Amino acid sequence: MYKLIRPLIFKASSDPENMHRAMMGLLHMVGNVKPLSYIERAMFDFTDERLSQNIWGINFKNPVGLAGGFDKQAEALPGFANLGFGFLEIGTITRHAQPGNPRPRIFRLENDHALINRMGFNNEGADAVAARLNSTLLLSRNKVPIGINIGKSKITELNKAAGDYLYSFEKLYEFGDYFVVNVSSPNTPGLRQLQDKSYLTDILSGLNNYRGSQKIRKPVLVKTAVDLALPAIDDLLQVCSDQHIDGLIISNTTLSRDGLITKTNEAGGLSGQPLRKKSTEYIKHVRGRVPGLPIIGVGGIFSAADAYEKIKAGASLIQIYTGLIYEGPGLVKKINQGLVKFLERDGFKDISEAVGVDAW
Numbered sequence: 001m002y003k004l005i006r007p008l009i010f011k012a013s014s015d016p017e018n019m020h021r022a023m024m025g026l027l028h029m030v031g032n033v034k035p036l037s038y039i040e041r042a043m044f045d046f047t048d049e050r051l052s053q054n055i056w057g058i059n060f061k062n063p064v065g066l067a068g069g070f071d072k073q074a075e076a077l078p079g080f081a082n083l084g085f086g087f088l089e090i091g092t093i094t095r096h097a098q099p100g101n102p103r104p105r106i107f108r109l110e111n112d113h114a115l116i117n118r119m120g121f122n123n124e125g126a127d128a129v130a131a132r133l134n135s136t137l138l139l140s141r142n143k144v145p146i147g148i149n150i151g152k153s154k155i156t157e158l159n160k161a162a163g164d165y166l167y168s169f170e171k172l173y174e175f176g177d178y179f180v181v182n183v184s185s186p187n188t189p190g191l192r193q194l195q196d197k198s199y200l201t202d203i204l205s206g207l208n209n210y211r212g213s214q215k216i217r218k219p220v221l222v223k224t225a226v227d228l229a230l231p232a233i234d235d236l237l238q239v240c241s242d243q244h245i246d247g248l249i250i251s252n253t254t255l256s257r258d259g260l261i262t263k264t265n266e267a268g269g270l271s272g273q274p275l276r277k278k279s280t281e282y283i284k285h286v287r288g289r290v291p292g293l294p295i296i297g298v299g300g301i302f303s304a305a306d307a308y309e310k311i312k313a314g315a316s317l318i319q320i321y322t323g324l325i326y327e328g329p330g331l332v333k334k335i336n337q338g339l340v341k342f343l344e345r346d347g348f349k350d351i352s353e354a355v356g357v358d359a360w
């Protein structure tokens, strides 16, 4: 159904950000009106015990999550939860409110089933999002685990980045089930340098000190990109191990334009199908190096087969962004139904048995 109307939707919104705003508005509305909420859930929800896992002490009813950047500031969580997601990640949130880059800043590459974006962490800042979460989460009865993705504000210098991350972490700590340190978006100048050993150690040790002082120790993950060369990945893994990091998200968007059909000079991060294979290979590599570290796999997932590929490569959970734009809101259910069929076909009793069977 969505595929039939997709050309109309794409045509009506030549700036994809308008379509995104409309979709967010709709999900916000549906998620907050009880009868509509029931209908949405009845249409999209799917439950099967074989898909559930407990990771970091958190129950995930299925492995399909909303990727960072879609609901940056927690505006439509109940609406997204009703689509059947196993978890939702909000952010990237920065210490300071900031407008992001000038529009247009999202571009569709339809022939490649891809997007390029250079949003630049547009968000209202940690204080405003904390206030919203305070009211939303108390009201939400259809609770799914919430990840909170934090980043550096544009105005903060690199050598002060650790203080920025710590500020947002402290402000948002009570609201998140897990946290993500985003050091891999290509659209904040210098951000990716924070993947270097000394910067990253600084950031993570600050967060560690804080969570050590709290009653509940919440999981902290690092989100990385496939553009890192192999020796740099090993350095990053070493820092993560030294700093007791609980997991990795692989991958953010890429700066590479390899293999694109569409000719484009737009700057920004590429997501969608051209990223799929590379992110799967990167997951296999990391899983081989640190078999016990949970990975959230993301990049070019448009079907159950794509999700299963990431899970077999070593991802315990997966996330979608661009696939949702091209395949529509039914994608979450389609992936979960398809995963159950793959588990049955391959003789796995549950999803955790399939994790990493293809890793190197």
Ligand SMILES: Cc1cc2nc3c(=O)[nH]c(=O)nc-3n(C[C@H](O)[C@H](O)[C@H](O)COP(=O)(O)O)c2cc1C
Pocket (backbone or CB within 6 Å): 067, 068, 069, 070, 072, 091, 092, 106, 115, 117, 119, 121, 149, 182, 185, 223, 251, 252, 253, 270, 271, 272, 273, 275, 298, 299, 300, 301, 319, 320, 321, 322, 323
């Ligand atoms: C428009 C857009 C905005 C994004 N914003 C963020 C963000 O704020 N923080 C983040 O960690 N990732 C962000 N991402 C990256 C996605 O979370 C994901 O890592 C990437 O798009 C690859 O997955 P996909 O191929 O399913 O889209 C963004 C992606 C897109 C397309």
